[in-house]
Amino acid sequence: MPTWLMAFPESPVLSVLLLVVVLVIAMYGARSPAHRVIQSTAKAVTQACKLTADAIRGVQNRLTDRTREVLLSEGLQEAERQIEQEFTRIASSVERDLGAYPALHRILADQVQRVDEDYRKATDAPPALEGWKQTIQAAGELTKTLGSPTAAGKAVDALRVTVEKVHDEALDLYRENSRERHRLLAKMVPAWRSMDSTLTRVETAVTGIFERSRHLDDLMRGYRDIASKSDAAERALATSSLTQFVTSALVLVIALLGGFINFQLIALPMSEMVGATSRIGSMPTSDVAALVIILIEITMGLFLMESLRITRLFPVIGRLERRSRVRMAWATFAILFVLAGIEASLAYMRDMLAADRIALTQTLAGGVVQRPEFMWIPSIGQMVMGFILPFALTFVAIPLESFVHTGRIVLAQMTAGVLRFVAFTVLLVGFSAEHVGKAVKDIYDMVVFLPLKVEELIVDARARVRVDDAAADRTASRA
Amino acid sequence: MTRTSHRVWTTLLGACVVSGCDVAPPGTGVFLLLDTSGTYADELTRAETVINYLLGTLDPGDSFGVARIDGGSFSEKDILFRTTFDERPSVANDQKRQLMEAAAEFADTVQNASHTDITGGVLQAVEWLNEVEPGRKTILIFSDMEEDLPAGYVRDFPLELSGVDVYAVNVTKLRPDNVDPRVYLTRLDQWRTRVESGGGRWTVINDLERLAVELAL
Numbered sequence: 001m002p003t004w005l006m007a008f009p010e011s012p013v014l015s016v017l018l019l020v021v022v023l024v025i026a027m028y029g030a031r032s033p034a035h036r037v038i039q040s041t042a043k044a045v046t047q048a049c050k051l052t053a054d055a056i057r058g059v060q061n062r063l064t065d066r067t068r069e070v071l072l073s074e075g076l077q078e079a080e081r082q083i084e085q086e087f088t089r090i091a092s093s094v095e096r097d098l099g100a101y102p103a104l105h106r107i108l109a110d111q112v113q114r115v116d117e118d119y120r121k122a123t124d125a126p127p128a129l130e131g132w133k134q135t136i137q138a139a140g141e142l143t144k145t146l147g148s149p150t151a152a153g154k155a156v157d158a159l160r161v162t163v164e165k166v167h168d169e170a171l172d173l174y175r176e177n178s179r180e181r182h183r184l185l186a187k188m189v190p191a192w193r194s195m196d197s198t199l200t201r202v203e204t205a206v207t208g209i210f211e212r213s214r215h216l217d218d219l220m221r222g223y224r225d226i227a228s229k230s231d232a233a234e235r236a237l238a239t240s241s242l243t244q245f246v247t248s249a250l251v252l253v254i255a256l257l258g259g260f261i262n263f264q265l266i267a268l269p270m271s272e273m274v275g276a277t278s279r280i281g282s283m284p285t286s287d288v289a290a291l292v293i294i295l296i297e298i299t300m301g302l303f304l305m306e307s308l309r310i311t312r313l314f315p316v317i318g319r320l321e322r323r324s325r326v327r328m329a330w331a332t333f334a335i336l337f338v339l340a341g342i343e344a345s346l347a348y349m350r351d352m353l354a355a356d357r358i359a360l361t362q363t364l365a366g367g368v369v370q371r372p373e374f375m376w377i378p379s380i381g382q383m384v385m386g387f388i389l390p391f392a393l394t395f396v397a398i399p400l401e402s403f404v405h406t407g408r409i410v411l412a413q414m415t416a417g418v419l420r421f422v423a424f425t426v427l428l429v430g431f432s433a434e435h436v437g438k439a440v441k442d443i444y445d446m447v448v449f450l451p452l453k454v455e456e457l458i459v460d461a462r463a464r465v466r467v468d469d470a471a472a473d474r475t476a477s478r479a
Numbered sequence: 480m481t482r483t484s485h486r487v488w489t490t491l492l493g494a495c496v497v498s499g500c501d502v503a504p505p506g507t508g509v510f511l512l513l514d515t516s517g518t519y520a521d522e523l524t525r526a527e528t529v530i531n532y533l534l535g536t537l538d539p540g541d542s543f544g545v546a547r548i549d550g551g552s553f554s555e556k557d558i559l560f561r562t563t564f565d566e567r568p569s570v571a572n573d574q575k576r577q578l579m580e581a582a583a584e585f586a587d588t589v590q591n592a593s594h595t596d597i598t599g600g601v602l603q604a605v606e607w608l609n610e611v612e613p614g615r616k617t618i619l620i621f622s623d624m625e626e627d628l629p630a631g632y633v634r635d636f637p638l639e640l641s642g643v644d645v646y647a648v649n650v651t652k653l654r655p656d657n658v659d660p661r662v663y664l665t666r667l668d669q670w671r672t673r674v675e676s677g678g679g680r681w682t683v684i685n686d687l688e689r690l691a692v693e694l695a696l
């Protein structure tokens with residue numbers, strides 16, 4: 001304890017006691033201003049926290065609104081694109097399936113006409129067998145009546161014979177005609193089948209168009225929901241964005257691992273080309289060179305996807321004429337093919353270098369250099385992998401596009417969540433500051449409780465005296 | 480952006496790229512001193528193991544030298560080989576094979592030296608390491624650390640070993656060390672004092688299986 005604080009240097013206890021008494025008296029004297037200071041400080045902190053929380057909530061609301069606008073806008077664009085695609089598909093389907101309908105109609109008409117002709121030819125006109133029978137019966141009865149020897153009987157009999165003969169000929173002709181009719185009907189069967197097949201094709205085409213129309217209706221319904229900026233549409237789009245973000249992130253992680261494998265395949269042989277000692281910053285130049293090759297392959301893949309209009313990351317490429325895009329696609333594919341070939345050769349070189357190192361290690365260890373029998377298998381495998389991986393990495397453009405588009409939305413939503421949490425925390429701090437101020441005031445009063453108690457007793461005593469005086473005055477006035 | 484500010488940014492960026500593209504010195508430089516005196520000649524077969532370990536561990540771009548310690552070690556005649564491995568791994572591997580053969584030939588044809596000039600060997604090693612300027616300088620002394628200078632040789636001066644790691648490897652105990660271990664400890668202590676006063680770091684490795692851990696190449 002500093003000596004200048006000790007009133008009685010020979011008695012520290014007494015000095016401390018005196019110090020405490022002086023401090024308490026001083027604190028009692030400064031109680032009101034001290035309370036005001038504590039209260040105003042607490043209020044200042046509370047107000048500041050409230051203002052800060054309001055500002056953060058304002059930023060969060062603006063971010064949420066902007067995110068909603070972007071989400072709905074992108075959802076609208078996507079819906080338009082899907083509707084446009086669907087219309088294109090319907091148009092091509094109509095053109096493909098029903099474009100040849102006039103020819104189809106002619107074929108159907110020919111088939112119907114042929115069937116009609118065959119049908120007419122196959123019309124059945126049987127002879128009037130009942131008439132012939134009656135005639136023959138009448139002639140027979142007449143012969144019996146007239147008797148066979150008479151001339152009339154003979155004439156009738158001759159007539160009967162002739163009629164019977166004609167009747168037989170008619171029956172033969174009828175049978176011949178029936179055979180011909182059956183033959184014609186049998187010829188009609190392929191035509192029926194052909195008609196049936198043609199009509200089935202037409203039915204399938206029309207059914208397909210109906211289904212596409214129903215799908216188009218669903219898309220239009222979704223488009224109207226998004227255009228109306230409903231909360232349900234926003235929620236659906238947000239969920240869809242999150243799903244796409246997670247899916248594309250997962251695919252990008254897999255692609256990253258593929259890129260890492262690719263890097264491992266070519267980093268060692270790159271040190272043969274650029275040297276193992278030079279560095280760019282803290283990284284060996286060979287590693288940087290390998291990384292650059294992989295990034296160039298990914299870039300070429302990106303441009304290839306853009307040229308084929310599979311992705312739409314670069315509007316400049318999308319605006320090019322079709323011929324320019326085709327040329328660009330071929331150029332990027334050629335570069336990719338060359339790089340894949342280079343990688344395959346580097347992968348083979350890697351295998352050779354690894355084998356050389358193993359042989360050296362075995363020699364240094366005093367052993368006999370042994371090359372396993374089937375080492376050509378991993379060599380071939382590495383070469384194939386070195387050739388295939390660049391082409392596989394070209395497709396990373398698709399999840400990358402999805403990741404970029406949805407990442408903005410998801411990041412904004414996460415940021416809004418963080419801002420909401422920060423605002424809540426700041427508000428909580430302000431709320432706590434208010435109560436802390438009250439607590440500090442109470443603690444202050446606890447320290448100076450003795451003089452406060454004395455003050456309270458004096459004030460109570462004076463109050464009692466005033467009450468007694470007032471009562472005495474009232475009694476005196478009544479008397 | 481104005482033309483002047485564009486030029487300034489371009490210059491700064493170019494300076495950054497160029498400075499970052501500087502070829503850094505090779506990572507590690509190791510110089511191995513082999514004691515060929517009579518008291519230590521039998522240990523040289525183990526030295527071959529150490530050489531092979533170092534050849535298997537050092538990378539392209541590293542520097543490696545081996546010299547014998549005999550009566551007058553501060554001489555190029557005592558250097559068996561010293562080289563900086565090529566940047567290309569395949570060429571470096573071929574170099575290592577050649578050095579391995581040279582070390583094996585030395586182990587077969589070495590003759591015992593009558594004196595031991597360890598200080599001269601250390602000076603030779605430091606001179607070469609300072610010339611090559613690797614990122615990490617290491618001297619391995621494969622010796623019993625019992626210096627026995629020929630008459631007239633002056634070696635009692637401070638050694639300049641700043642930034643050098645000195646490892647005494649396989650420090651065998653001589654007969655007087657067995658009689659009075661304090662002789663051994665005093666000998667090592669003297670070397671430690673000499674190395675550390677010269678700015679170097681001193682380590683004793685008697686268990687060769689711990690060599691890899693201690694060197695951490």
